Amino acid sequence: MTVSKIFFYDTKPYDQQAFDEANSNFGFDIKYCPAHLNANTASLSAGYPVICAFVNDTVDSETIRILKECHVTLIALRSAGYNNVDLKAAYGNIHVVRVPAYSPHAVAEHAAALILTLNRKTHKAYYRTRDGNFSINGFMGFDMYQKTIGIVGTGKIGRCLIDIALGFGMNVLAYDKFPDLDYAKEKNIQYVALSELYQRSDVISLHCPLSKETHHLINAESIRQMKKGVILINTSRGKIIETGSLIQGLKDKQIGAAGLDVYEEESEYFFEDLSSEMISDDVLARLLTFPNVLITSHQGFFTKEAISNIATTTLTNIKEFFDGGFLKNEICYQCDSTCLKKEGKRCF
Numbered sequence: 001m002t003v004s005k006i007f008f009y010d011t012k013p014y015d016q017q018a019f020d021e022a023n024s025n026f027g028f029d030i031k032y033c034p035a036h037l038n039a040n041t042a043s044l045s046a047g048y049p050v051i052c053a054f055v056n057d058t059v060d061s062e063t064i065r066i067l068k069e070c071h072v073t074l075i076a077l078r079s080a081g082y083n084n085v086d087l088k089a090a091y092g093n094i095h096v097v098r099v100p101a102y103s104p105h106a107v108a109e110h111a112a113a114l115i116l117t118l119n120r121k122t123h124k125a126y127y128r129t130r131d132g133n134f135s136i137n138g139f140m141g142f143d144m145y146q147k148t149i150g151i152v153g154t155g156k157i158g159r160c161l162i163d164i165a166l167g168f169g170m171n172v173l174a175y176d177k178f179p180d181l182d183y184a185k186e187k188n189i190q191y192v193a194l195s196e197l198y199q200r201s202d203v204i205s206l207h208c209p210l211s212k213e214t215h216h217l218i219n220a221e222s223i224r225q226m227k228k229g230v231i232l233i234n235t236s237r238g239k240i241i242e243t244g245s246l247i248q249g250l251k252d253k254q255i256g257a258a259g260l261d262v263y264e265e266e267s268e269y270f271f272e273d274l275s276s277e278m279i280s281d282d283v284l285a286r287l288l289t290f291p292n293v294l295i296t297s298h299q300g301f302f303t304k305e306a307i308s309n310i311a312t313t314t315l316t317n318i319k320e321f322f323d324g325g326f327l328k329n330e331i332c333y334q335c336d337s338t339c340l341k342k343e344g345k346r347c348f
């Protein structure tokens, strides 16, 4: 029997460890590669019918064209988000699967960690006490209890954070393109218009996908509507925030603090150790100067449970593909309208 081959882009040692463990139940022939997938590296996939890509790989039409030339027939994303894939270019040529849910708790708990850290300044306290400085000047926070959190996007992750916020005794305002009123009733939370959410929230956390509609959703105008001193959290996708406006909002003290697990131009920086290099991105460098900005390097997903689920689901998606059956985690640009998935078939 021939062993099915998979080419993995953008892999780190922790990916390899998790996938090797999961692969003991599948037996695929996996080639791990540290390079990002883009038009320059796509031809490395020659001889592999399946490639596996991650959040900062560039799967645009040119990359897809080369993958097709290399006879790749499946792109297996080991992520939930798929904004980096040109689904239209892939349609009819290469199937695309993803991991729709692996641990919404992981990301929501990370968002909660960013909120608490920024509120109580534990990121600053850590360094102060280690330096023998036991002063608490400048560390005053506020009770989360009875404050208002605005959640943009009440899908899997947004809902986990809502549960956490309710545990703190917070009031929850929510906005979603497709509000679920039964859910709101059950949780005793309120869906409101975005402008109202901006105006009333002490903390705002973004949990909608990146799309044409949400690109730069947070901009000068939306920031202007927010409560002065709001804590803004983004664990979703960097391009949802227009970073220049965020910086202006921080300088004006309109934004009290920002917790960012994602950044517009993260792909060159995040996941890499660049501690011996200078940062040539002036916007990122400016963000890093604010004491009230906490940047983490897209690590929201990074828990033992999530990584293990990602590995198992990705390999299951690939097995379903090789077995020739229905691909339950397939996505295509027609999924919202005419795609064959509704009939229990592959998207095309």
Ligand code: NAD
Pocket (backbone or CB within 6 Å): 080, 081, 100, 101, 104, 107, 152, 153, 154, 155, 156, 157, 158, 175, 176, 177, 178, 207, 208, 209, 210, 211, 213, 214, 235, 236, 237, 261, 262, 298, 299, 300, 301, 302
């Ligand atoms: P989900 O699909 O379960 O929920 C997304 C929600 O956003 C849905 O309720 C949807 O109706 C809503 N939505 C869609 N368009 C919207 C719009 N224009 N305005 C407001 N709401 C809109 O997704 P999820 O699993 O909760 O993940 C949310 C996002 O988190 C992902 O798209 C991804 O970008 C990001 N994510 C980040 C990490 C990380 O490590 N930081 C990990 C996983 C996911």
